[in-house]
Amino acid sequence: MRIGELAEATGTTARALRHYEQAGLITSERAANGYRLYDAGAAVRVRNIRGLLEVGLTLDDVRVFLPCLDGDVTAGPASDRALRVAADRLAVLDARIAAQVAVRDRLATALRRATGARVRPVA
Numbered sequence: 001m002r003i004g005e006l007a008e009a010t011g012t013t014a015r016a017l018r019h020y021e022q023a024g025l026i027t028s029e030r031a032a033n034g035y036r037l038y039d040a041g042a043a044v045r046v047r048n049i050r051g052l053l054e055v056g057l058t059l060d061d062v063r064v065f066l067p068c069l070d071g072d073v074t075a076g077p078a079s080d081r082a083l084r085v086a087a088d089r090l091a092v093l094d095a096r097i098a099a100q101v102a103v104r105d106r107l108a109t110a111l112r113r114a115t116g117a118r119v120r121p122v123a
Helices: 003-010 014-022 042-054 059-068 080-115
Strands: none
Touching: 003 014, 003 042, 014 042, 042 059, 059 080
8 A cells, every 4th residue: 555545544644654764663665656565464563553653652662572573562471571661761751740730839839929819820
């Protein structure tokens, strides 16, 4: 299938597919006219990539899952390396959330001081 067909079949964009290919997560052949051609299994791989990205992993993180991207990523037991990558990503997200909460709290405090507590943050 061509790139547009794969994008439509997986709910993504041709740009994202080119990005995944550049990152070494998917491959294509080239037709005589230069169009990228993907095999039918690419749709499963792209859906798995998108699923892993949606839970907060990065493209670099997804590389660890390459051996199982062509099947059901959640079917088999996770490797120690995959679990480590997921735990590390969770720690990064937790740190970012904590930093954002701290910034929000400082801003809320400054707003209360500046308004004599007349204005309260929405959240």
